[in-house]
Amino acid sequence: MKAAILLATTILMTLPATTSIAADATPPDAEKRPHVVKAPHGAQRNDEYYWLRDDKREDKAMLAYLEAENAYASQVMAPLKPIEDKLYDEIVGRIKQDDSSIPARERGWWYYARFEAGKDYPIHARRKDGPGVDALSIQQANERGDFAGEEVLLDVNALAEGKDYYSVGAYEVSQDNNLLAWADDTNGRRQYTFRFRDLATGKVYPEEIRGTSGDLVFADDNRTVFYVENDPETLLTKRVKRHVIGTDPKEDAVVYEEEDDSFYMGVDRTRDDRYLVIAVSSTVSDELRYAPAADPSEFTVLAKRERDLEYSADHLGDRWIILTNADGAKNFKLVEAPAGSTSRKDWKDIVAHDEDVFLENFEVFDGFIALAQRSDALERVRILRKDGKDEYVKADEPAYSMGISTNTEHDTTKLRYTYTSLTTPATTYELDTATGERRLLKRQPVIGYDPTQYVTERVWATARDGERIPVSLVYRKGFEKNGAAAMLQYAYGSYGMSMDPGFSVTTVSLLDRGMVYALAHIRGGQEMGRRWYDDGKLLNKINTFTDFIDVTDFLVKEGYAAKDRVAAYGGSAGGLLMGAVSNMAPDRYRVILSQVPFVDVVTTMLDPSIPLTTNEYDEWGNPEEKQYYDYIVQYSPYDNLKPQAYPAMFVGTGLWDSQVQYWEPAKYVARLRDVDTGKGPLVLRTNMEAGHGGKSGRFRRYREQSEMFAFMLDQLGVK
Structure with missing residues (x-):
């Protein structure tokens, strides 16, 4: 009987794709207005939809176009509302609400x-x-x-009551435990306002500090705070100010101002609470300043910035512990320096550089150091003891994610760490490093989910240049590699951000419908060490896109999916990936899901007034230099749209997005409508009240994802 049910289910899941969406809806036709974008070296590009940009979000014609696209999206998606609702109910039904x-x-x-x-x-x-x-x-x-x-x-x-969008970015409590500072954002633009309350009396102080990054730290007097102020135009972190609670923020003194717009900044305390720190970072350089928390009147530079010198540091006891790429340590090494050191000459190796092991993060305790590292595209946590011995925290699956969790106290033998995989919900353990005892603190409750019914594996795809690309896969038990299944392939591939395999309550709904989920660890991330990142940025960026396509070809060839039933998914810089692969290999994908996509790379990187531009010259290249302009224009999705049959596409954005401005996906969709010769639907969904992360609240985002997944399932013929 089981075999008969499985066979029937397999047949049902592999029916030819049929489109249920409304076929009689007419998409908006955006007006074309001549506009030329010029580069300093003389290059010019026509951008007939440049007018859709409005920094104030007030232009009536622009807003009317976005509303027309939303109305069209709703009309197209109306027949799929029952599917959307079912997906949403399934996803929310897995969440323990209390x-x-x-x-x-x-x-x-x-x-x-x-x-x-x-x-x-x-x-x-x-x-x-x-x-x-x-x-x-x-x-x-x-x-x-x-x-x-x-x-x-x-x-x-x-x-949040009465607000369309509300998010608390962070909160901090004073050292005497009596004062609370919190930062909130009311439109998703990540421009936070700080407020203060006395926890003993409930008194809310009258002042509000607007236009901040949401980063704040208390000094030891419990009345003085240091916070990061953003530039009102570029929205970049610009200066650190000192505020005394109960006074007018207009009187706040500037403690530090960063002149180089390629650097971000943040404030924090060291592990032992001895120092306040100001950390500034660019893509390829770091600099840390510190001052006594008891008297933060003057900040000292730990190590002066140098191009291509990266480091992060923490202090405990009588020494600094520093993670750095100094002295050619491309995969980073761990060093120490005495308290009061201001010279790299004092740095001494604790863990030397290893070409096969990438060091990512560390946490300092009185008796040991916890070190997060990765090799062979897998994360590991390593315990370094004072006596020189070390050991690794164990894992039981072929593809997983492991990392150091929140450890607020240093005078303990216990380490909290997290573990998850594509089949194992997020889990936090507490390991007693003195006894070896491991205690389960919490596993993400997932109602109705049985992990034994799903299988995860790690495979390696060969890229066109010979590189081996790791891929994490998950599917339901009983799946057969017969080349008939539908598959969703996801990747990011930028900024050295590693996309490690972790559990998702939304993916289960796809697996239960017979789909395969593939996570491609392509170049541009850091899964295989710093070289992996370097091979996928600047003048190597196209490797990111070809890796993704080559993974698709490999998985289809190996029978994990039918060649006409592959969906691709990416967001933000992963949306750039989606735009590039749909230009380069549109025939490989039945449907593309692209959220807040960075698709107009040249125009954005030519405009330093746009948030993120200056900080990312070392990620994409500065197109004011002809070498980088000529390379970027080869792959920039908006510039490479051409008459051909594109996959069906669902594009999402937020009007108040400060990371990828709404006009990039809006322009992209308008131009794509002009050239697409395919028969698949193209919809643009703009969240008019939110920014880069979508709507606020834990359930609203699942509604948005359910709509997008309903679109995908329909196009793939998944019933």
Whole structure:
């Protein structure tokens, strides 16, 4: 009987693709207006849809066009509403609605966030430490609905009431535990406003500090804070200011101002709370300043910036611990320097450079150092003990993600780390490094999900230049590699950001319909070390796109998917990937899902007034230089649209996006409509109230994803 059911299911899942969307809808036709974009070296490009850009988001013609596209998208998608609703119900049905985070202890209090059933936003709270109080006991109390002794810091549901968009970016508590500072964003543009409250009396201070990055740190006097102010035009992090709570922000003094717009900045405390730090970073360079937290009147540079010198540092006891690529350590090495050091001559190796092992991150404890590293496209956590011995935290699956979790205290033998895979929900363990005992603190609850019914594997695809590209796969048990299945392939491939295999409650709905999900670890990420990143940026960027296409060809050839049932998915810089592969190999993909896509690379990188542009010259190249202009224009998706049959495409954006401006996908869709000779539908969905991350709230984004997945399933013929 089981075999008969499986056979019937296989037949159902592999029916030829049919389109259920509305065929009689007429797409908007954007007006063309002549406009020439010029480069300093004389190159010129015509951009007939440049007029869709409006920095203030007020132009009536532009807004009318976006609304017309939204109306068209709704008309096209109307027949698929039952599918969208079913997907949404499935996804939300897997989520434990009254869940809470793992409490973390800091200065005598346990901090955590919890959700209430049916509500979109978290409640940030804390409980006083005491006998019998620990992370597990607080979680158990939260499970029972026992909130006795809880102090609510922020009820984000109340703060968000009546707002189309609301997000708390961060909050900080003073060293004496009595004052709260929090940053919020009301339109998704990531421009945060700081507010302050006395936790003992409930008094909210009258001042508001607007136009910040959301980064703030308290000094030891518990009244002085340091925060990062953004440039009002470019929105880049520009200066660090000092504020005394209860005073007028107009009087805040500038502590540090960054003149180079290719650098970002942030503020923090060192591990031992001894210093406040100002960290500035570009793509290829770092610089850290520190000042005593008890008297932060003057900041000292730890190591002066040099091009191609990257480092991050933390302080504990009598030394700095520094992760750096100095002295040719391309995959980074770990060094130490004495307190008060300001010269690289003092740096001494703790972990030497290894060409096969990429060091990513570290956390310092009194008795050991936890080191996050990767090799063969897999993450590992390594424990370095004071006696020179080391050991690795174990993993049990062929493809997984592992990393250092939140560890708020350094005077402990216990390390929290996270583990997940494409089949294993997010899990946090606590490892006692003294005894070897491992304790499960929390596994993401997924209602109705049985991990034993799914299979994950790691395969290697050969790229056209001979490189081996790692690919993580997941599918439901019973899947057959017969070349008939539908597949969704995802990748990112930029900024050295590694896309490691992690569990997703949304993907399960695809697997249960017989689909394969493939995560391609292409160049431009850092899964295989720093060389992997270098081979996918600047004048090597096209490798990112060809890697993705070559992975598709490999998986089809190996029987994981039918050649006419492949969907591709990417967002932001991954949307650039989607635009490039649909230009280069449109016949490989039945449908493209592109969210907040960076598709007008040349025009954006020629305009330093746009947020992110100056900081990313070392990622894409500066097209004001002809060498980079000529290379970028070869792959920029907007510039390479041409008459050919494109895949069906779902494009999403946010009007208030500060990372990838809404006009890039809007222009891209308008021009694509002019040249596409294919029969597949093309829809643009603009979120008029949100930015780069989509709508706020934990459930709203699943509604957006359900609509996009309904579009994909229809095009792939998945029933």
